[in-house]
Amino acid sequence: MKSEPKEIYSGITSRKYIFILMMGTAVVLSFILDIMSGPAWLSVREVVLALLGLGDSTGHAIVWVIRLPMAAMAVVVGAALGIAGAEMQTILDNPLASPYTLGISAAAGFGAALAFVLGVGVVPFAEEILVPFNAFFFSFLCCLAIYFIANKKKGTTETIVLAGIALLFLFNSMIALLEYIASADELQAVIFWLFGSLSKATLPKVAIVFVVLILIIPIFALDAWKLTALRLGDNKAKSLGINVEKLRVKAFVLISILTATAVCFVGTIGFVGLVAPHISRMLVGEDQRYFMPLSALGGAFLLSVASIASKLVVPGAIFPIGIATSFIGVPFFLFMILRRRRDFW
Amino acid sequence: MKLEVFDLSYSYSTTPVLKGISLTAEKMVTAIIGPNGAGKSTLLTCIAGLLRPEGKILLNGTDIRKMDRDDFSKALSYLPQDAPSRAVLTVFEAVLLGRLHSLKWRVGEEDLGIVYRVMGELGIEELASRTLNELSGGQRQMVSIAQALVKEPEILLMDEPTNSLDLQRQLELFELIREISADKQITLVTALHDLNLAARYADHIVVMKEGEVVSSGSPNKVLTCEMIESVYGVHARVSVDEEGIPEILPVCSAGRRKNHK
Numbered sequence: 095m096k097s098e099p100k101e102i103y104s105g106i107t108s109r110k111y112i113f114i115l116m117m118g119t120a121v122v123l124s125f126i127l128d129i130m131s132g133p134a135w136l137s138v139r140e141v142v143l144a145l146l147g148l149g150d151s152t153g154h155a156i157v158w159v160i161r162l163p164m165a166a167m168a169v170v171v172g173a174a175l176g177i178a179g180a181e182m183q184t185i186l187d188n189p190l191a192s193p194y195t196l197g198i199s200a201a202a203g204f205g206a207a208l209a210f211v212l213g214v215g216v217v218p219f220a221e222e223i224l225v226p227f228n229a230f231f232f233s234f235l236c237c238l239a240i241y242f243i244a245n246k247k248k249g250t251t252e253t254i255v256l257a258g259i260a261l262l263f264l265f266n267s268m269i270a271l272l273e274y275i276a277s278a279d280e281l282q283a284v285i286f287w288l289f290g291s292l293s294k295a296t297l298p299k300v301a302i303v304f305v306v307l308i309l310i311i312p313i314f315a316l317d318a319w320k321l322t323a324l325r326l327g328d329n330k331a332k333s334l335g336i337n338v339e340k341l342r343v344k345a346f347v348l349i350s351i352l353t354a355t356a357v358c359f360v361g362t363i364g365f366v367g368l369v370a371p372h373i374s375r376m377l378v379g380e381d382q383r384y385f386m387p388l389s390a391l392g393g394a395f396l397l398s399v400a401s402i403a404s405k406l407v408v409p410g411a412i413f414p415i416g417i418a419t420s421f422i423g424v425p426f427f428l429f430m431i432l433r434r435r436r437d438f439w
Numbered sequence: 440m441k442l443e444v445f446d447l448s449y450s451y452s453t454t455p456v457l458k459g460i461s462l463t464a465e466k467m468v469t470a471i472i473g474p475n476g477a478g479k480s481t482l483l484t485c486i487a488g489l490l491r492p493e494g495k496i497l498l499n500g501t502d503i504r505k506m507d508r509d510d511f512s513k514a515l516s517y518l519p520q521d522a523p524s525r526a527v528l529t530v531f532e533a534v535l536l537g538r539l540h541s542l543k544w545r546v547g548e549e550d551l552g553i554v555y556r557v558m559g560e561l562g563i564e565e566l567a568s569r570t571l572n573e574l575s576g577g578q579r580q581m582v583s584i585a586q587a588l589v590k591e592p593e594i595l596l597m598d599e600p601t602n603s604l605d606l607q608r609q610l611e612l613f614e615l616i617r618e619i620s621a622d623k624q625i626t627l628v629t630a631l632h633d634l635n636l637a638a639r640y641a642d643h644i645v646v647m648k649e650g651e652v653v654s655s656g657s658p659n660k661v662l663t664c665e666m667i668e669s670v671y672g673v674h675a676r677v678s679v680d681e682e683g684i685p686e687i688l689p690v691c692s693a694g695r696r697k698n699h700k
Contacts, residue, residue, distance in 0.1 A: 099555030100548060106529050106568050319542045325526035326536060329519040330586075332489050334539045335512025379527040379570065383544065 110384040113377045117391040121169060124398040128165035129157060131405050136161075158297075167295035167359065168401040168415070169394040170303040172366055174356035176393020177307075178349045179367030180374065180386055181314060184321050185345045186251045192368035193353040196240060196258025198233045200265035202357040203288050205232030207272040210283045225287070226299075229358035236261050237350030241343070254346075290361035290416025292401055299359045306355045310348050311386075317341060318382035325380050363416050365423045366393045373430060396423055440499050440514065440593040440626050441465050442486065447494035449478075449485055456481045457492060458650040468617060469628045470641035474671050477647040479630040480520060483596045486628070487517035498594065513540050516592035518583055520599050520630075524571060530582050531567040534558060537586035557589045560615060576603040584612065588619065595620070597629040601636065609633070613640040634687045638662055646670055658685055668693050 129145075130136045136144075136153060143149035144157035175193060182191040193199050205228035213224075243257040244250070269288070273281055314321070320341055323331045328338050357363070370393035371385075378384040397419060404418040447460040456478045462469075471479045485492040488503055488511060496503045503511055516537070526533070531554065535542070538550045558564040563581050571579060580603050587595060600616075601609040617640055620627045631637045637644055637658065644661045646654040648670045654661050662685045667675045674690045 099551040102555065102567050103531055103546065103551050106531055315544070318544070319536070319539055322526075322528070322532075323536045323539055325528070326524045326533070326586075327519070327521045329484075329489060329517075329521055330524070330583075333487050333512070333515070333517035333519070334536070334590075335509060336539070337508075375527050379529065379532070381528060381532050 107384075110378040110381075110388075114384060114388050114391065117388055117395060121391050121394045121398060124395055124402065125165055125169055128168060128398050128402050129161040131402050132156070132161060133410050163295040163297050163300055164292040164401060165398065166297070166300045167292050167303070168397040170300055170307060171356045171360050171363065172370070172393035172395070172397030173390040174303060174307055174352045174393070175363065175367040175397075176370035176374070176389040176391070177311070177314070177386060178353045178356070179369075179393070180371035180389035181321070181345050181349050182367070183371050184324060184380070184382070185342045185349075186254055187325070188251060188255050189372070190368075191255060191258075192371075193349075193357065194362070194365065194367055195262065196255070197260075197262030197265055198236050198258075198350070198353050199357050199362045200262050200269065201236030202229040202233040202354065203362050204265045204268050204272070205229040205358075206287045206361070207269050207276075207284045208232075210287065211272045211276045211280045226358040230354045232265075233354040233357055234350055236265065237346065237354070241346055286414065287361045288416075289414030290363040290419070291412075292360055292415050293412055295359065303355055303359065306351060310352055311390075313348060314345070314382070314386060317345070318386070321345065322380060322382045322385075361416060363397065363419055365420050366396050369423050369427045370396055372427065376430060441497075442594055442626055442628065443495075443497040443500075444482075444486065445495040445497070447482070447485060447492050447496065449481055449490060449492035451481075456650050457485065459494070460647075460650070460652055462645050462652060462655065464626050464628050464643065466620070466624050466626050467642035468620060468640055469626075469643045469645060470637040471628065471630045471645045471647060472632075472634060472637050473647035476649075478650040479647055480598050482647070483517065483598050483628065483630055484519070487515065487519075487596055488512075489517075509540065513590070514592060515594045515596065516587040516590045518587040518595075518597040518600060520602065527570055527572065529568050529570050530558070530563060530574070531555075533571055533582050534585045534589055537589040540590070553591070554585075554589050557585050560619070561585050561588075562611075577605060577608060580604055581608070581612075591623065592625065594626045594628070597627070599630055599632060601631070601633065609636065616640075634662060634667070638685045638687065659683070662687060
């Protein structure tokens with residue numbers, strides 16, 4: 095016996111703290127850079143002063159009215175999608191599971207398209223509220239549908255994944271149908287929404303996503319060990335005393351709320367929910383106490399960088415962030431997959 | 440802890456797999472043997488509380504259906520025959536999950552100590568910081584066994600624990616398991632394919648065929664040429680070695696021999 099168990103274990107965990115700390119720092123830096131960047135660049139000093147309410151009125155207006163809501167939205171939505179994807183992959187034991195691949199984003203898109211094209215809302219309100227509300231409603235509906243289809247078959251993970259993929263195709267063709275009957279203006283609105291965009295972000299919307307995150311994270315955290323144990327397989331998890339079906343349903347409901355809230359304000363930003371958990375898994379493994387926070391930070395970082403890039407690609411205009419996310423995320427993701435030395439799924 | 444099974448029956452949809460099984464296992468090693476499809480794994484799964492069979496399963500006289508769920512899962516460890524987990528966890532983290540019932544957000548020193556001690560006993564402490572996907576099948580099996588042991592159960596159910604272990608590890612594992620079950624007063628029930636391992640390490644053997652118990656008792660009583668021929672359809676020579684332990688040498692399939700004649 096060379097060393098103490100405590101030392102060996104902290105040897106394993108200290109690496110993980112470092113990754114989380116690094117990613118956290120990266121998020122803060124990209125967040126500040128995101129506020130600085132735009133048609134008129136601001137200095138770090140101007141940003142900090144404006145955030146503290148000490149700068150001049152122009153800087154204050156740019157930061158608080160335009161840049162901060164978008165930058166903060168990128169961070170909270172990225173975090174929400176990162177966690178949603180991480181927990182989805184965990185409970186479904188499937189590396190392809192994410193809000194995007196299971197049709198939840200497509201359902202949100204359909205809800206938004208319905209509002210744009212037919213003016214049909216689930217609540218009679220102005221468009222500003224109608225579109226996100228419809229998106230939320232349909233993505234939540236999609237989650238419920240997946241759940242009920244799966245429940246018929248006793249909630250096996252394969253059924254959930256297959257039901258999700260079926261719904262993805264269904265909602266995509268319903269979006270196509272709406273696009274087919276839409277006028278040119280409506281069509282443009284639908285397509286821009288589907289690209290995903292932060293430009294409609296406001297501080298109250300950021301606050302809503304933030305509050306949902308703050309409420310849901312502790313619930314996941316309380317089940318952290320159980321969720322980690324779920325990855326050992328259902329039988330082992332059950333024999334450790336976990337009510338696997340109940341845990342899966344609970345997590346699925348939480349994921350649904352998280353995803354629906356995130357996508358309803360920004361449109362289809364699919365890639366983040368798939369990639370952030372994979373990057374996190376490669377760096378810290380699947381102990382949920384590290385996996386979940388790093389997935390959140392990874393998602394936030396990815397979307398924040400995409401937000402910066404979307405402002406730099408076409409100077410003076412904002413490139414749709416959904417496209418930027420994939421352009422940045424895909425090469426990075428492929429690089430991570432190709433350089434790894436062992437299988438992670 | 441005393442484990443009693445009374446008249447246990449279970450069917451997968453309409454196919455009956457267990458037909459009125461009764462057995463008793465006490466503080467010692469009970470091996471369940473029998474050909475493929477005899478219902479050994481289903482029996483262990485039922486005892487582990489993962490299926491809802493007809494009949495009764497008692498732990499120290501209490502029906503497991505009436506036991507508190509936490510008490511039940513604390514008392515019993517079950518090592519399924521599942522494909523190994525693909526989770527990206529280090530060996531230390533994976534074994535630690537066996538202590539799920541006592542884990543808090545901050546891992547306590549007691550849990551760490553038990554995990555490290557069991558890893559040491561199983562000879563896998565050197566692997567502590569390796570991840571599961573870097574291990575061989577046998578190493579992963581040792582991790583699963585460690586996981587089952589760190590719970591410090593009173594009843595330990597193992598389904599073919601020696602699968603994918605090399606010869607040395609098989610023997611070491613059983614010697615260790617015997618030692619631990621004697622030391623900690625664990626009731627061990629294990630499904631086994633290897634009759635010689637059962638002969639050497641089991642105190643009690645239960646023979647199953649087509650969902651029924653056909654014979655049970657001490658290795659010397661149960662492991663006979665007649666039993667092996669009727670249950671496995673195999674001609675075998677059974678001799679007794681100098682320690683008094685039966686040795687089984689399979690000769691040929693009984694079906695083939697008939698054809699030859």
